[in-house]
Amino acid sequence: MLGELVKEIRGNKGLSQNYVLDSLMTQSAYSKFELGRTEIRASVFLNILNKLDMSLEEFKFLQNDYQFTIRDEIIHRFFYMSYNDETVLLEVNELAKEYLEKHQTQDYLIKEIYYLCQAFLTLLEKKDFTEASISANKVWERVSKRNMLYVMDLYLLNSILFIFPLETIFEIRKLVELSIEKYGNLFRLQRIRINMFINIAYLLMKEEQFEMAIDELEEAIIICRTEKTYIQLAICYIRKGVCLNRLQQQGNVWIDKGNQLLLAIEEDDLVQKLSNEIRQFIE
Known part of the structure; x- marks a missing residue:
């Protein structure tokens, strides 16, 4: 339960309930939340995390017993590769395939990571850009319809640059650079810029x-x-x-x-x- 973990974290940090709730809710409502008897609004929960000096990502990590969920593991391992490592790609490809089969889910991001793993493995094994671009184009069909790029869109776009002609790539980079400028270096986005320069x-x-x-x-x-x-x-x-x-x-x-x-x-x-x-x- 969310409340029980919040209570554990608060206690370990030596913080009082009054400090954490900070006029966000009544003492009674907060106590019931920590005991797992009631739920709270997302906005209040995020404010509580701020009072605990904890990101949502760290909270999820603790909630999953100090490890990534399978979904987060797939995302992390794919997007933080320093280069197209065949061993890592094979492992992520298998994890994504198992996740999609087990959950019977329409999780577009994991599905697209699965497509991209196949594309990169095709490039590594066959050096066939045409065949690899078939999988990558499935990702582009969705991302290209976006009016605004978010963090995962930026990572995905950087991954599929190889399917485009150079003149298109330079136009895409302008859009990516504008989006990165809004985020600064949040989520290590400067690394996307590095990879984009290297790939180009x-x-x-x-x-x-x-x-x-x-x-x-x-x-x-x-x-x-x-x-x-x-x-x-x-x-x-x-x-x-x-x-x-x-x-x-x-x-x-x-x-x-x-x-x-x-x-x-x-x-x-x-x-x-x-x-x-x-x-x-x-x-």
Whole structure:
């Protein structure tokens, strides 16, 4: 029960009922809430959480015995991948499939994460953008109808950039940037900007637009340093080095710098993946 957990948290923090209820409701009504005898309005509950210095996300985590719900686990693991890790994608894909089958739910977000896992796995296994875009387009059909973008829309849009032509991607980015500006760095949204710059740079590299790709990577590097996102920073260094080499400039120093950073944080598998990517652009 919500009230019982609120009581436990309040007690552990050494706070009185009077401090928490703070004119939100009567003492009697609040006591009944903590005893699980009555429910309260959502607005009052959120105010109580504020008095407890606790986010709704943390409360849900405690409510689920110090772990994510399966749904939250799927969302967290998918959106906080630093790169398209095949092992993680396979695990999230299976979790999403089991969740949808078990709950027989119309949960659009989990369904779309399931589609996107399939799209990314297709890209990794077959290098087939056309087949992968079939799954990703299912997500775009819904998001494109939105008049306003919310946090999950921003994460989803960043995930499906690869299905669009570059001119469309730049227009989408303008919309994403405006939405992120409203949120600031709430929900770690600056990381979406990093991934967007990195993803666009990769698409530009595929089109052999190496100077433009470097511009994107330089923007990402600035944010990576601020946010201390070292995996993405290393990817930027390596891709910048590849671009410089293709422009007949000294790029190996950047490739070495990126590899050393990844080795220092023991991302050996990613070093190998990026080594394969380097060969792709050299050969």
